[in-house]
Amino acid sequence: MTTDELKSATTGYGLAVGTPRLKSIGPITFSPDGILFVADSANATIYAIDVRDTDAPSQSQPVEVDNLDVRLAAYMACTRDDILIRDMAVHPTSMAVYLSLVRGRGGSAIPLLIRIGEGSSLREVSLEGVPFSQAVIEDAPGDDDERLDTRVVLGDQEGEEIEVRGIRLRLARDKLRTSTVTDMAFVDGMLLVAGASNEEFSSTLRRIPFPFEDEARTNSLEIFHVSHGRYETASPIRTFVPYGDNLSVLASYTCTPVVHFSLGDLKSGTQAKGRTVADLGAMNTPIDIVAYQRGGEEYVLVSNTRHPLLKMACADIDRQEPLTHPQQPVGVPREALPQQRVSRMASANGAYVLMLQQDEAGDLHLRSYDSDSL
């Protein structure tokens, strides 16, 4: 990219050319004009990166990849067990598929982005010298956070010495509390970020205006939902999707209810109450939610650990009264689709839905479905 092009890429969004140093990688999502948002929970940071993907779409539908897990493992010189795919997103103009993943485990794990383009070609998305900006998740503990686990240590191998009222102590500070980003979406200039704490059990949704300000400030919202008209509760949001011209959000929680709330609710106060519209049942965990259009109507798909791929009409969600009686069927009508063992999903401009699908042998494939077929 030329200097002029770099300058052009950095104008408007306050991006500066540099190299984001990811310590971890989680959910990713694109803005409509191709800014990729990358969640790095270990750094308590969201990066906004101009991936400079200017390729025109070369075919009418997004790519499909047979044996994606094998190809990824071969590309990264490791076994399939050494790869954890975190999330998937589709570039809004090139239609290339982006995966966030971790290669390797533990201290040697490498967080990275992979782009799948024409002809199922894989390539690492280089983060060297890219236009980017970043926002710190406000209520995640920083290095000087008061909630650090502070230990008195012996010797001088770790920690720092302080003197308090004549007493010299050597303190080491370990950061134990983390806020793990579970999902993100970009809605009308606002990045919505759902997270889960590794300590308190709560439901917070952060709202981060984009472009990120110089000292990016986020605010978080606690979201409660009522179970069957009687029990009010909070739970980390596992996955969510905006729909209905970005006026509504459908969220799935770790405790399984599917809850609707309006974006208007999110714009005021520090607490919001969602409307429980479905309860997906036992021994099952929703993995991902995606919205798409078919025949002028909007639908959502929910992939699950045990249940089949479920389809719901957004009109039914909007019509659904809050669940008040714990009888079956519970909530919004849903249809089971035939696609088996679907994990992550991504919408390609609403016209296609991409799915990571395992076959019966356990091999992973990337499939693309025309919305009219779903």
Added chain:
Amino acid sequence: MTSTSAATTATRSDRRRRLRLDWSRAHGDEQLRIRGWRDPDLVWLRSAAEEELSRRLAVVATDLVEATRTVRDLPQVAGRFEVDGDEVRFVPRFPFVPGTSYSILIGPAPGGAHDAADAEQWTIVRPASSGTPARVLAIYPSAGELPLNNLKLYVRFSKPMSEGWAVRAVCFRRAPDNEPIEGVLLPMDPELWDPERRRLTLLLDPGRIKRGLAPNREAGYPLVEGWQISARVERTFQDARGRPLGAAAERRYVVGPPVRKRVDPAKWQYRWPPAGSLKPLLVGFDRPLDRALLEHCLSVVDEAGAPVIGRYSIGGGERWWRFAPASPWRPARYGLDVDCRLEDLAGNSVSRVFDRDLTLDEDDPLSRARVQVEFSCESPGVSAAAGVRLSRVSAGLSAPDHAETTARTASRSCSSSQTNSRHARS
């Protein structure tokens, strides 16, 4: 360039070549060195462009080879081949994984068939990491009884660990036959770790714990009151270098009744220290509390709101918290500062009941971020302690000499944003 050949062995699947593989390192890069090429090979290798080399040669993990042969061409591999004299070196973009077997696949000569099934294969194993295996330092809760609606389990390891093992290598088992209890732990993706990946947080399926939800109605609670169970961490749990634990670990529990009340500091018991002494402040809880949150949700502040420096310890199965000051207590007022996020084992916090029954007024949430319990340290012989319910003090508390302790300081500051503190006493 250095090389390590002692630990490497090569296998061959084709008798036309006798290739020798070993690991080497040059310019900071780990490399796979391949020697023993025939003269016609070398002629082609030396003349081939890098792109041609990458089309005909591939280095992949050996367990991919069978799967690789289901695709038409050799896979795309991130890295580069270098030809130097009579050897070929593969420099991977990503480091080789310890303990993993690698194969070099050599495709048919240009102009021949393009089916990867015809590829010649040579294999070598990357040496496994060495060193002391990791171990489980603790499993929390450490109380002997779990409430029926217990929400969390923490596992502390001695070394950084790998992700992806939480559900595979941690389970609950039921006495006496020690059979695993299925569906207790919630699979989390991503897993909940501290930044160093030494402490893992596991959630018991909250959908089965919350009243009224379909999972609770259909499958019931994850645990059953009266059961004797154990939480077990299997040895297969891998550390950051891919090695198993030195030993499995487990903690035994009996399952008790559910707990569904807010955590209320007014119901705790306190033993206040006398002024001039270094005696600890002792706080006894009416139920076991969440270990992780206890580590930073309590602190002692002076009249000005400044933190009092000292050490704290937690024990009794997370039923007490003891704070020993670094310098003697002054004859003054102090406060025990309580962050309202502090939870019990069932996820009830100072603010809220985990699943609040809207018909019960006493379960109404507390709209505060912190509460403060005030106390005064008086000179020895003066029994009054302002702001303290003396009737609650010290009953049932015992000296925590034998219990586990962690040397800590209450260094957390109290900022002006904590102005919504209140006295916990009524």
